[in-house]
Amino acid sequence: MTRAALRHRLAERGIDRQLLLLAPALACVLALFVYPFAYGIGLSFQPAEGGVLGAYRTFFTDAYQRDTIATTLGLALPAAILNVAASVPIAYRMRGRFRGKRLLTTVLVVPITLGTVLTAEGLLNYLGPTGWFNRTLISVGLTDAPVRLTNNYWGVFFSLVITGFPFAFLLILSYLSGIDPTLDRAAATLGAPWWQRFRRITLPLLAPGLATTFCLTFVLAFSVFPSAVLVGDPAGETRVISIAAYHAAYEVYDYPLGSAIAVIMGLVELAVVAVVLGLRSLLYTGSTGGKG
Amino acid sequence: MTTFSELRLDGVRRRFGGKDALAGLSLTIRRGEFIALLGPSGCGKSTALNCLAGLLPLTEGSIWQDGDRLDTLPPERRGFGMVFQSYALFPHLSVRKNISFGLQMRRLPRDEVRRRTDEAIKLVRLEEHARKLPGQLSGGQQQRVAIARAVVLEPSLVLMDEPLSNLDAKLRLEMRTEIRRLHQSLGLTTVYVTHDQEEALSLADRLVVLRDGRVEQIGTPEELHNRPANRHVADFMGYRNLVPMRVKAVHGDTVALDGSGLTLEGTPVGPVAAGDEVVAGIRPEDLRAGPHGVPVTVEVVEYQGRELAVEARTEEGVALFLRAAERPAPGDRITVTAAPSRVLVFGAGTR
Ligand SMILES: Nc1ncnc2c1ncn2[C@@H]1O[C@H](COP(=O)(O)OP(=O)(O)OP(=O)(O)O)[C@@H](O)[C@H]1O
Numbered sequence: 001m002t003r004a005a006l007r008h009r010l011a012e013r014g015i016d017r018q019l020l021l022l023a024p025a026l027a028c029v030l031a032l033f034v035y036p037f038a039y040g041i042g043l044s045f046q047p048a049e050g051g052v053l054g055a056y057r058t059f060f061t062d063a064y065q066r067d068t069i070a071t072t073l074g075l076a077l078p079a080a081i082l083n084v085a086a087s088v089p090i091a092y093r094m095r096g097r098f099r100g101k102r103l104l105t106t107v108l109v110v111p112i113t114l115g116t117v118l119t120a121e122g123l124l125n126y127l128g129p130t131g132w133f134n135r136t137l138i139s140v141g142l143t144d145a146p147v148r149l150t151n152n153y154w155g156v157f158f159s160l161v162i163t164g165f166p167f168a169f170l171l172i173l174s175y176l177s178g179i180d181p182t183l184d185r186a187a188a189t190l191g192a193p194w195w196q197r198f199r200r201i202t203l204p205l206l207a208p209g210l211a212t213t214f215c216l217t218f219v220l221a222f223s224v225f226p227s228a229v230l231v232g233d234p235a236g237e238t239r240v241i242s243i244a245a246y247h248a249a250y251e252v253y254d255y256p257l258g259s260a261i262a263v264i265m266g267l268v269e270l271a272v273v274a275v276v277l278g279l280r281s282l283l284y285t286g287s288t289g290g291k292g
Numbered sequence: 293m294t295t296f297s298e299l300r301l302d303g304v305r306r307r308f309g310g311k312d313a314l315a316g317l318s319l320t321i322r323r324g325e326f327i328a329l330l331g332p333s334g335c336g337k338s339t340a341l342n343c344l345a346g347l348l349p350l351t352e353g354s355i356w357q358d359g360d361r362l363d364t365l366p367p368e369r370r371g372f373g374m375v376f377q378s379y380a381l382f383p384h385l386s387v388r389k390n391i392s393f394g395l396q397m398r399r400l401p402r403d404e405v406r407r408r409t410d411e412a413i414k415l416v417r418l419e420e421h422a423r424k425l426p427g428q429l430s431g432g433q434q435q436r437v438a439i440a441r442a443v444v445l446e447p448s449l450v451l452m453d454e455p456l457s458n459l460d461a462k463l464r465l466e467m468r469t470e471i472r473r474l475h476q477s478l479g480l481t482t483v484y485v486t487h488d489q490e491e492a493l494s495l496a497d498r499l500v501v502l503r504d505g506r507v508e509q510i511g512t513p514e515e516l517h518n519r520p521a522n523r524h525v526a527d528f529m530g531y532r533n534l535v536p537m538r539v540k541a542v543h544g545d546t547v548a549l550d551g552s553g554l555t556l557e558g559t560p561v562g563p564v565a566a567g568d569e570v571v572a573g574i575r576p577e578d579l580r581a582g583p584h585g586v587p588v589t590v591e592v593v594e595y596q597g598r599e600l601a602v603e604a605r606t607e608e609g610v611a612l613f614l615r616a617a618e619r620p621a622p623g624d625r626i627t628v629t630a631a632p633s634r635v636l637v638f639g640a641g642t643r
């Protein structure tokens with residue numbers, strides 16, 4: 001085979017000189033991400049006692065530590081599901097062009113930029129025992145004692161929804177506007193009422209986007225830390241896995257255990273993402289006929 | 293299948309932000325007719341079609357199917373088939389599922405869905421491709437799927453929005469015949485949008501010429517071809533030479549004209565009087581190089597198969613398009629003539 005032919009065959013697989021442009025980015029990734037990551041993994045296999053897997057054994061044999069996985073999943077999965085599920089109908093209503101769409105999307109971006117700490121503070125003031133919400137409930141006479149909505153599971157859950165929803169919504173809105181609107185009209189002329197059009201045309205075309213959005217919001221929610229401490233109950237109900245890692249590494253100074261927890265955290269995330277993306281690969285993932 | 297004996301559009305108007313995209317379209321479509329909506333880009337053809345399909349609400353006017361008012365029904369309850377300009381095939385469904393979609397929406401028994409889908413696939417000759425996704429088909433095949441999907445429901449009216457505009461010249465001719473064949477063999481009533489006058493003339497029983505949202509003329513292909521009602525329709529019908537001239541004298545059915553460096557005799561469309569400023573419309577193929585006539589200078593010569601297309605200029609510098617059998621050289625002076633019956637004279641009311 002000639003050199004030219006070889007070059008063509010490589011180019012067909014995406015291998016050509018432009019690949020060199022990736023080099024600087026690759027170097028950064030190696031230096032800032034891969035090395036510390038590998039170092040952390042290495043560290044997790046070097047506990048002070050108990051052999052190579054000692055740190056992992058410590059984590060899994062201690063129910064207090066082990067349960068953080070379930071606690072975190074119990075927060076992150078419902079929050080991610082709710083964020084995605086609530087975004088779909090709203091984005092569906094908003095997919096067309098209308099006045100004030102830009103304003104609305106801007107308003108929705110604000111919670112992302114505020115960050116979790118400010119959100120947590122707002123939540124404490126609003127939903128706390130002496131916040132407006134409870135005062136209103138009491139003055140209307142719906143309850144006698146304040147409803148506990150902060151410093152427990154619900155506080156963290158609300159915080160995850162507030163910060164995660166805009167993110168999920170904006171992603172889904174952009175996936176939706178990538179679907180050619182004439183497909184919906186075509187289905188209408190074929191006699192499909194709106195729910196059939198949604199179920200058979202829009203939803204299947206949107207599903208891969210939903211999977212991606214779910215993965216991203218889930219990963220964001222799974223590594224929850226500030227709100228679990230600020231509006232949660234960090235010693236009990238909302239002792240999430242990141243708190244366990246922080247505790248091990250910076251309060252007990254057991255770096256190997258901290259690293260092991262971080263690795264476990266990554267593996268759990270990876271498992272969920274793999275399941276979701278595995279399901280996604282069963283769906284149609286080609287062109288959606290839209291503007292992309 | 294619900295059929296009708298006639299479908300009536302009554303002053304249908306559609307506005308976009310204070311500007312009329314369609315200004316009062318009135319038209320009666322009889323069952324079995326093939327109607328073409330013809331006009332330049334942006335004249336409101338798609339708007340008219342979408343109003344008929346129910347995809348755009350009307351600003352004014354009404355649509356009647358025999359005695360029933362139609363314009364208040366949503367598209368899914370009108371029972372019209374539509375072929376979109378972009379085909380709008382469902383990308384995640386196979387050819388077969390695309391075609392059976394409408395039948396399934398009607399909740400027909402499974403056997404019937406299968407039988408009618410098979411028939412439709414056969415009708416458009418896509419048996420080998422039935423399992424493919426639309427993205428794996430060529431443009432012509434996709435277009436056939438779009439047609440099959442629309443006609444499998446045996447709709448009372450089929451709407452087509454420039455279905456051939458994305459195809460190459462050869463395939464266009466083939467598909468044109470195919471569409472006419474389907475229209476006849478299935479006994480469809482069709483409204484067909486196009487900006488290609490040749491396509492409209494060859495397909496339609498009646499043509500509706502639109503310009504700026506207004507109807508310019510409605511008539512049979514012969515009527516439009518031979519007697520365009522005004523110079524805009526003439527322009528669209530292939531009267532490439534539209535020359536401003538003056539009426540010298542009126543002799544019964546014909547008038548003598550001069551101006552723009554030409555002297556001609558023509559047939560008036562509408563009333564004209566001596567001294568009027570008019571526009572003379574002549575097709576290139578009716579303007580012939582011959583031994584007698586008006587002298588012009590040849591500028592460009594194009595070979596077009598059997599004939600030569602010539603662009604020439606009169607002594608006053610007005611460009612003329614004509615046909616010649618023998619090859620003149622650029623710069624040659626030739627003389628041209630046209631039969632009076634082939635020179636249409638558009639007076640003040642029809643300019
Ligand atoms: N959604 C819309 N909003 C505003 N103006 C519109 C809209 N749709 C169409 N128009 C305007 O209405 C006029 C008619 O549009 P229409 O799509 O009917 O043209 P058309 O005859 O189908 O042209 P083409 O041959 O290019 O498809 C155009 O001037 C267009 O700009």
Ligand SMILES: [Mg+2]
Pocket residue numbers: 337338339453
């Ligand atoms: Mg159009």
